[in-house]
Amino acid sequence: MLTGFFKLNELKTNIRTEIMAGVTTFLTMAYIIFVNPDILSTTGMDKGAVFVATCLAAAVASTIMGLWANYPIALAPGMGLNAYFSFVVVGHLGYPWQVALGAVFISGIICVILSLLPVRRWIVDSIPRSQKMAISAGIGFFLGLIALKSMGIVVANEATLLTVGNLLKPEVILSAGGFFFMIAIHHLRVPGSIMIAILAVAVAGMLLGLAPIPHAVVDTPPSLAPTFLKLDIVDAIEVGIVVIIFTFVIVDLFDTAGTFVGLCQRAGFLDENGRMPRLRQALTADSSASAIGALLGTSSTTSYIESAAGINAGGRSGLTAVTVAVLFLLALVFAPIATAIPSFATAPAILFVACIMARGMADIDWDDVTEYAPAVVTALAMPFTFSIATGVGLGFITYAFVKTLTGRFEDASLSVWFLAGLFVLKFALD
Numbered sequence: 001m002l003t004g005f006f007k008l009n010e011l012k013t014n015i016r017t018e019i020m021a022g023v024t025t026f027l028t029m030a031y032i033i034f035v036n037p038d039i040l041s042t043t044g045m046d047k048g049a050v051f052v053a054t055c056l057a058a059a060v061a062s063t064i065m066g067l068w069a070n071y072p073i074a075l076a077p078g079m080g081l082n083a084y085f086s087f088v089v090v091g092h093l094g095y096p097w098q099v100a101l102g103a104v105f106i107s108g109i110i111c112v113i114l115s116l117l118p119v120r121r122w123i124v125d126s127i128p129r130s131q132k133m134a135i136s137a138g139i140g141f142f143l144g145l146i147a148l149k150s151m152g153i154v155v156a157n158e159a160t161l162l163t164v165g166n167l168l169k170p171e172v173i174l175s176a177g178g179f180f181f182m183i184a185i186h187h188l189r190v191p192g193s194i195m196i197a198i199l200a201v202a203v204a205g206m207l208l209g210l211a212p213i214p215h216a217v218v219d220t221p222p223s224l225a226p227t228f229l230k231l232d233i234v235d236a237i238e239v240g241i242v243v244i245i246f247t248f249v250i251v252d253l254f255d256t257a258g259t260f261v262g263l264c265q266r267a268g269f270l271d272e273n274g275r276m277p278r279l280r281q282a283l284t285a286d287s288s289a290s291a292i293g294a295l296l297g298t299s300s301t302t303s304y305i306e307s308a309a310g311i312n313a314g315g316r317s318g319l320t321a322v323t324v325a326v327l328f329l330l331a332l333v334f335a336p337i338a339t340a341i342p343s344f345a346t347a348p349a350i351l352f353v354a355c356i357m358a359r360g361m362a363d364i365d366w367d368d369v370t371e372y373a374p375a376v377v378t379a380l381a382m383p384f385t386f387s388i389a390t391g392v393g394l395g396f397i398t399y400a401f402v403k404t405l406t407g408r409f410e411d412a413s414l415s416v417w418f419l420a421g422l423f424v425l426k427f428a429l430d
Helices: 015-029 032-043 047-069 081-090 097-116 119-126 129-151 170-187 193-207 239-267 279-296 307-312 318-340 343-363 369-385 388-405 414-429
Strands: 075-077 154-157 161-164 301-303
Touching (some): 015 193, 015 318, 032 075, 032 097, 032 193, 032 318, 032 343, 047 075, 047 301, 047 318, 075 279, 081 129, 097 239, 097 279, 129 170, 129 388, 170 193, 170 343, 193 318, 193 343, 239 279, 239 301, 239 307, 279 301, 307 318, 388 414
Antiparallel strands (some): 075 301, 154 161
């Protein structure tokens, strides 16, 4: 039955290979069950409830992707957007986390509509490649700044804005050691390298008395009640939060597009024209995941580039994604460990993800100043303004004007000018 449903023979794979590929993908992305609760708990959200929401959102979303789109692509709450949710929307702008969840839900519904229509593909195809890469890298730099702050390496300073922290603190030393260890075992292709490093730092911290020791290894999952259906959609519709919803939509559009293209190219799924089959199903599955995650109580859920690990292990069908979903459900019983992980143990993982995302800058045309200059503006503005939306806006405005002033009108498409105009209006009204 599984062979026929997932078309395993047609895809030249088998049940054992697909399950092992699913296990491989899960190990490479399981760090999110520790990192996401740690980040979202800074908003006042219940850490245990967020842990459950993270696992359930990943399980439901990966199941939809596997059963409907039949792709070996797993989903979970996305890095970058969870930081934007916590540190910008709630921390900097001061919106309650319930309103932020409402914004995530609305953005998910908008993306579903755009996915069912040809609009989403048109938007993605019309945005310059350099800006797509810069947005990915900029989010990486944004995560890097957050990680260095969480590690204690970077601290605030009135004179210089930022300065180096106390590098001799035990937490800083452990966190930096965890980052070095993570890189080393990842280079050696150890499955689950990020999760192993997180647990190693956490255990070391517990032995040194820097973190609480969990009361048990496994236990009944915490209650989901503190976050389940707590989103505030009414207040999220107000004019002031429109830009936030727009940011969630835009980042999700570009991040998903880059992930899909990269994974399908690696797996050999693209057709002779470089197009991805069953794209509408895949995009709709990805978009609906954000809405579902918001209902459960977590930030935007998206497709994971870590799915490449499972694809490299032979995963070719949705059975790989369904396997990941089952493993996320099994992870629910490890709540005592997940909720006891300190921030200095998860910070190295955030910094490592930042390094991975920063690779997008390598794909920019560095021989064309009209391409790389706007891209650099986009990437640098995100961490230095502490806003993904501001970085995207300044990048699009720069791109549109630079292309026009240099006479390359054909590069500045209507969609680019439309987005640039929206951001000019936003900045004028702020």
